Amino acid sequence: MNLSHDFEDSLRKDVREALAELLAEIKEGNTYPExxxxxxxxxxxxxxxxxxxxxxxxxxxxxxxxxxxxxxxxxxxxxxxxxxxxxx
The missing domain is CATH 3.90.105 (Molybdopterin biosynthesis moea protein, domain 2)
Incomplete structure:
Protein backbone atom coordinates (compact mmCIF):
# COMPACT_ATOMS: atom_id res chain seq x y z
CA MET A 1 0.00 0.00 0.00
CA ASN A 2 1.37 3.37 -0.99
CA LEU A 3 0.09 6.39 0.96
CA SER A 4 0.79 10.00 0.12
CA HIS A 5 3.23 11.75 2.43
CA ASP A 6 0.59 14.30 3.51
CA PHE A 7 -1.95 11.59 4.31
CA GLU A 8 0.62 9.60 6.26
CA ASP A 9 1.62 12.71 8.28
CA SER A 10 -2.03 13.50 8.97
CA LEU A 11 -2.71 9.95 10.09
CA ARG A 12 0.29 9.97 12.42
CA LYS A 13 -0.86 13.27 13.92
CA ASP A 14 -4.39 11.92 14.50
CA VAL A 15 -3.05 8.76 16.17
CA ARG A 16 -0.73 10.79 18.42
CA GLU A 17 -3.59 13.06 19.49
CA ALA A 18 -5.88 10.11 20.21
CA LEU A 19 -3.17 8.39 22.27
CA ALA A 20 -2.41 11.59 24.20
CA GLU A 21 -6.10 12.01 25.01
CA LEU A 22 -6.39 8.39 26.13
CA LEU A 23 -3.29 8.63 28.31
CA ALA A 24 -4.60 11.83 29.90
CA GLU A 25 -7.91 10.13 30.68
CA ILE A 26 -6.13 7.15 32.21
CA LYS A 27 -3.88 9.42 34.24
CA GLU A 28 -6.91 11.31 35.56
CA GLY A 29 -8.67 8.05 36.33
CA ASN A 30 -11.35 8.87 33.76
CA THR A 31 -11.83 5.43 32.30
CA TYR A 32 -15.61 5.48 32.02
CA PRO A 33 -17.08 3.77 28.96
CA GLU A 34 -18.61 5.73 26.09
Missing amino acids: YMSVDETADYVNVSRSTIDKWIKNRGLPTITVGGTTRIRRIELDDYLQSFRSNK
Whole structure:
Protein backbone atom coordinates (compact mmCIF):
# COMPACT_ATOMS: atom_id res chain seq x y z
CA MET A 1 0.00 0.00 0.00
CA ASN A 2 1.37 3.37 -0.99
CA LEU A 3 0.09 6.39 0.96
CA SER A 4 0.79 10.00 0.12
CA HIS A 5 3.23 11.75 2.43
CA ASP A 6 0.59 14.30 3.51
CA PHE A 7 -1.95 11.59 4.31
CA GLU A 8 0.62 9.60 6.26
CA ASP A 9 1.62 12.71 8.28
CA SER A 10 -2.03 13.50 8.97
CA LEU A 11 -2.71 9.95 10.09
CA ARG A 12 0.29 9.97 12.42
CA LYS A 13 -0.86 13.27 13.92
CA ASP A 14 -4.39 11.92 14.50
CA VAL A 15 -3.05 8.76 16.17
CA ARG A 16 -0.73 10.79 18.42
CA GLU A 17 -3.59 13.06 19.49
CA ALA A 18 -5.88 10.11 20.21
CA LEU A 19 -3.17 8.39 22.27
CA ALA A 20 -2.41 11.59 24.20
CA GLU A 21 -6.10 12.01 25.01
CA LEU A 22 -6.39 8.39 26.13
CA LEU A 23 -3.29 8.63 28.31
CA ALA A 24 -4.60 11.83 29.90
CA GLU A 25 -7.91 10.13 30.68
CA ILE A 26 -6.13 7.15 32.21
CA LYS A 27 -3.88 9.42 34.24
CA GLU A 28 -6.91 11.31 35.56
CA GLY A 29 -8.67 8.05 36.33
CA ASN A 30 -11.35 8.87 33.76
CA THR A 31 -11.83 5.43 32.30
CA TYR A 32 -15.61 5.48 32.02
CA PRO A 33 -17.08 3.77 28.96
CA GLU A 34 -18.61 5.73 26.09
CA TYR A 35 -22.07 4.39 26.99
CA MET A 36 -22.58 4.31 30.77
CA SER A 37 -25.21 2.67 32.95
CA VAL A 38 -27.25 4.92 35.23
CA ASP A 39 -25.06 3.88 38.17
CA GLU A 40 -21.85 4.60 36.24
CA THR A 41 -23.30 7.96 35.22
CA ALA A 42 -24.06 8.84 38.84
CA ASP A 43 -20.53 7.88 39.82
CA TYR A 44 -19.06 9.84 36.89
CA VAL A 45 -20.71 13.11 37.98
CA ASN A 46 -20.61 12.32 41.72
CA VAL A 47 -24.36 12.49 42.34
CA SER A 48 -26.92 9.94 43.49
CA ARG A 49 -28.71 7.56 41.17
CA SER A 50 -32.00 9.25 42.06
CA THR A 51 -30.58 12.55 40.80
CA ILE A 52 -29.74 10.95 37.46
CA ASP A 53 -33.25 9.45 37.33
CA LYS A 54 -34.71 12.95 37.89
CA TRP A 55 -32.47 14.43 35.20
CA ILE A 56 -33.74 11.79 32.79
CA LYS A 57 -37.41 12.12 33.71
CA ASN A 58 -37.73 15.85 34.38
CA ARG A 59 -34.76 17.59 32.78
CA GLY A 60 -34.35 15.84 29.44
CA LEU A 61 -31.05 14.02 29.92
CA PRO A 62 -30.69 11.99 26.69
CA THR A 63 -30.67 8.21 27.10
CA ILE A 64 -30.52 5.13 24.93
CA THR A 65 -32.52 2.06 25.91
CA VAL A 66 -31.65 -1.29 24.40
CA GLY A 67 -33.34 -4.45 25.60
CA GLY A 68 -34.62 -2.71 28.72
CA THR A 69 -31.17 -1.41 29.68
CA THR A 70 -30.75 2.36 29.87
CA ARG A 71 -27.42 3.83 28.79
CA ILE A 72 -26.19 7.39 28.77
CA ARG A 73 -23.57 8.45 26.27
CA ARG A 74 -20.72 10.18 28.09
CA ILE A 75 -20.25 12.95 25.53
CA GLU A 76 -23.99 13.72 25.59
CA LEU A 77 -23.88 13.88 29.39
CA ASP A 78 -20.94 16.28 29.23
CA ASP A 79 -22.84 18.46 26.72
CA TYR A 80 -25.97 18.29 28.91
CA LEU A 81 -24.04 19.48 31.97
CA GLN A 82 -22.35 22.25 29.97
CA SER A 83 -25.78 23.57 28.98
CA PHE A 84 -26.38 24.53 32.63
CA ARG A 85 -23.07 26.32 33.04
CA SER A 86 -23.41 29.94 34.08
CA ASN A 87 -21.09 32.54 32.60
CA LYS A 88 -20.73 34.78 35.63
